Amino acid sequence: MIATLLVVTATMYGALMLFPTGARIVLYMDGEQPLRTSEEWDAAADIILEKNDLEAPFLVQYFSWIQNLFKGNWGYSWMLGDNIFHALLRYAPATIELTIYSLLLLIPLGMLSGMMAGLRKNSLFDWVFRIFAFTATSVPLFIVVIIMLSIFYISLHWFPPGRIGISTDLFLKSGAFKTFTGLLTIDGLLNGRWDISLEAFRHLAIPVFALSLAHWATLSRVTRATVIDELGKEYIVSASAKGLPWRVVVWRHIFRNVLTPVLTNSALSATSLISGVYIVELICNFRGISNFIIFGLMETDIPAVIGFSIYSILSVLLIMFVLDLAQAITDPRIREEVMGR
Amino acid sequence: MKIRLQSFLALLLLGFILAVAICAPIISPSDDVENPSSYKRVGSIIDRLPHPPNENALLGTVPAQWDVFHSLVWGTRDALKFGLVVSLVVATIGTLIGSISGYFGGLLNSIAMGITDGFLTFPVIAAILFSTMFLALLSNYVGIELHLTDVGMLEQREIVSESVPSELALWIFNTLTKINPFMVALILFSWMPYARIVNAQIIRLKKTEFVLASQILGARDSRLIFKHLLPNAISPVIVLVARDVGAMVALQATFVYIGLTSGSPWAAILFWGRNWIIGPGGSLLNYWWLFVPATFALILFGIIWNLLGDELNVWLNPRERRIAL
Numbered sequence: 001m002i003a004t005l006l007v008v009t010a011t012m013y014g015a016l017m018l019f020p021t022g023a024r025i026v027l028y029m030d031g032e033q034p035l036r037t038s039e040e041w042d043a044a045a046d047i048i049l050e051k052n053d054l055e056a057p058f059l060v061q062y063f064s065w066i067q068n069l070f071k072g073n074w075g076y077s078w079m080l081g082d083n084i085f086h087a088l089l090r091y092a093p094a095t096i097e098l099t100i101y102s103l104l105l106l107i108p109l110g111m112l113s114g115m116m117a118g119l120r121k122n123s124l125f126d127w128v129f130r131i132f133a134f135t136a137t138s139v140p141l142f143i144v145v146i147i148m149l150s151i152f153y154i155s156l157h158w159f160p161p162g163r164i165g166i167s168t169d170l171f172l173k174s175g176a177f178k179t180f181t182g183l184l185t186i187d188g189l190l191n192g193r194w195d196i197s198l199e200a201f202r203h204l205a206i207p208v209f210a211l212s213l214a215h216w217a218t219l220s221r222v223t224r225a226t227v228i229d230e231l232g233k234e235y236i237v238s239a240s241a242k243g244l245p246w247r248v249v250v251w252r253h254i255f256r257n258v259l260t261p262v263l264t265n266s267a268l269s270a271t272s273l274i275s276g277v278y279i280v281e282l283i284c285n286f287r288g289i290s291n292f293i294i295f296g297l298m299e300t301d302i303p304a305v306i307g308f309s310i311y312s313i314l315s316v317l318l319i320m321f322v323l324d325l326a327q328a329i330t331d332p333r334i335r336e337e338v339m340g341r
Numbered sequence: 342m343k344i345r346l347q348s349f350l351a352l353l354l355l356g357f358i359l360a361v362a363i364c365a366p367i368i369s370p371s372d373d374v375e376n377p378s379s380y381k382r383v384g385s386i387i388d389r390l391p392h393p394p395n396e397n398a399l400l401g402t403v404p405a406q407w408d409v410f411h412s413l414v415w416g417t418r419d420a421l422k423f424g425l426v427v428s429l430v431v432a433t434i435g436t437l438i439g440s441i442s443g444y445f446g447g448l449l450n451s452i453a454m455g456i457t458d459g460f461l462t463f464p465v466i467a468a469i470l471f472s473t474m475f476l477a478l479l480s481n482y483v484g485i486e487l488h489l490t491d492v493g494m495l496e497q498r499e500i501v502s503e504s505v506p507s508e509l510a511l512w513i514f515n516t517l518t519k520i521n522p523f524m525v526a527l528i529l530f531s532w533m534p535y536a537r538i539v540n541a542q543i544i545r546l547k548k549t550e551f552v553l554a555s556q557i558l559g560a561r562d563s564r565l566i567f568k569h570l571l572p573n574a575i576s577p578v579i580v581l582v583a584r585d586v587g588a589m590v591a592l593q594a595t596f597v598y599i600g601l602t603s604g605s606p607w608a609a610i611l612f613w614g615r616n617w618i619i620g621p622g623g624s625l626l627n628y629w630w631l632f633v634p635a636t637f638a639l640i641l642f643g644i645i646w647n648l649l650g651d652e653l654n655v656w657l658n659p660r661e662r663r664i665a666l
Contacts, residue, residue, distance in 0.1 A: 137647060138647045
């Protein structure tokens with residue numbers, strides 16, 4: 001995992017090494033000097049060139065850059081007007097909130113519905129499930145979001161887009177509201193303001209449902225296929241033959257065997273989930289890390305793009321790691337292999 | 342042989358969309374017959390109101406008077422072209438990497454699969470952002486300025502450096518104008534599933550008797566890979582290609598809609614019309630032609646290729662080897 005991260009960051013820095021020194025100066029700026037005029041910019045650039053040898057061989061430069069990353073100096077983005085690390089800290093909670101709630105919704109739902117459909121193969125429920133899941137995999141994510149917005153926001157006025165309403169946003173910035181985690185749904189409860197939590201949940205509803213729907217469909221289809229596969233195996237016959245109740249066969253035997261392939265599969269789709277988070281954020285105007293896309297792309301803002309990429313890779317790796325951990329906990333074979341080492 | 346209803350439906354819909362793509366010049370003639378465009382303007386460019394269906398534009402127009410029906414018909418061509426090109430190239434790259442590293446095994450396989458996993462952690466959107474920035478930087482240093490256009494980025498390119506650009510700069514400029522950075526990024530960051538699937542299959546097949554037999558008979562490595570191993574390992578790849586055609590077009594449409602690239606007329610209609618989707622009084626029905634046809638086309642395209650993939654899965658793979666999904 002750490003090796004992957006090192007290789008990917010080294011590749012990104014190596015790609016930037018193809019350009020003249022000037023392209024990399026912004027990566028070392030910490031944004032503490034004023035940078036409003038071109039003279040100030042040149043002065044700051046001179047200081048950086050004095051301190052860092054940007055003509056040095058690749059490995060030397062790469063390690064000094066990595067050191068900077070650990071110190072929290074991720075470069076200065078003039079579009080965001082801030083150090084990238086501070087900007088990440090500011091915008092990440094919204095994205096993390098969205099990702100966590102989607103995962104919490106889609107993994108149990110996907111596994112349950114896939115199990116139910118697989119156990120009742122060719123029943124009415126199975127047919128409805130298959131048609132629904134098939135459609136959900138075929139429809140592009142942004143269209144799901146548009147359809148949901150048009151139904152639940154425009155027609156029914158239930159779930160507004162954006163992160164939080166304007167009046168609440170002003171209250172949050174007034175200083176009376178203490179920020180503990182940055183996650184509005186949890187901070188609201190910690191401040192004793194459950195109405196703010198409720199409002200945050202209402203704003204989260206459409207992004208979370210849209211994101212979950214697309215990934216729920218793949219996950220539950222995999223679960224269904226695996227369950228059908230497992231049902232044909234002999235240990236199921238022997239478990240039923242020795243008189244175990246069907247409930248026990250399903251939850252003790254089938255479920256635990258289904259868990260491993262399903263968790264592997266959801267770890268693999270972590271990348272598309274993270275891509276989906278940004279797409280949903282952009283369309284729902286849910287101001288999180290997707291801000292980096294808007295600013296980073298318009299003016300080739302190198303630190304913003306690099307920071308965005310590192311954040312994305314980190315979150316993908318983290319999801320993969322957690323799911324691997326869950327797999328090790330649920331699967332004795334993997335658990336023993338890990339413990340044995 | 343009994344033909345499944347789903348197979349029949351998939352072939353029928355595929356035939357329909359192919360017919361539309363082939364007959365596009367007849368269904369909706371372009372203004373410029375020699376060099377047909379996927380967009381047609383009916384009316385004045387300064388007219389910023391969407392107009393309802395009339396005899397000139399069968400499905401109405403979006404702001405700036407682009408014809409919805411014309412883009413809908415010609416969009417099938419663009420979607421098929423993009424989806425097929427990207428997924429076939431991606432499948433070829435992935436299959437080659439997966440089979441060669443799987444066949445030789447050992448350290449080479451570990452390194453190749455490690456690189457594959459590294460690519461897998463890169464979300465497509467970060468990859469697209471990075472490669473677009475990379476191309477923009479490259480052209481900046483060559484002395485070319487990239488401009489934003491209506492839909493998507495990096496469309497118009499011109500040389501802005503004051504001195505006369507060198508031969509190399511001109512060559513890079515000419516190459517850059519032909520490259521679609523989005524397509525490059527998508528190809529670079531979508532081959533991993535193929536490599537993994539083929540790799541697993543090849544490693545499994547490598548130890549079977551018929552491969553050992555031809556190895557003993559003295560077959561060369563290339564003959565073994567391409568004549569014996571690949572034909573036996575290719576069926577899941579075919580299924581995945583069919584699904585990817587739809588998925589790639591959906592991804593392209595998504596990025597066109599959020600304004601990161603261009604090339605999908607269907608999503609471009611949605612992009613131009615998105616400020617008008619909500620009509621007066623919050624009604625969705627007032628300007629229905631802005632989003633209903635394009636949405637329908639995108640969903641239909643996705644369903645066709647997914648259905649085709651599922652049916653190929655049933656036909657090609659015997660029960661035990663069928664890939665889940």
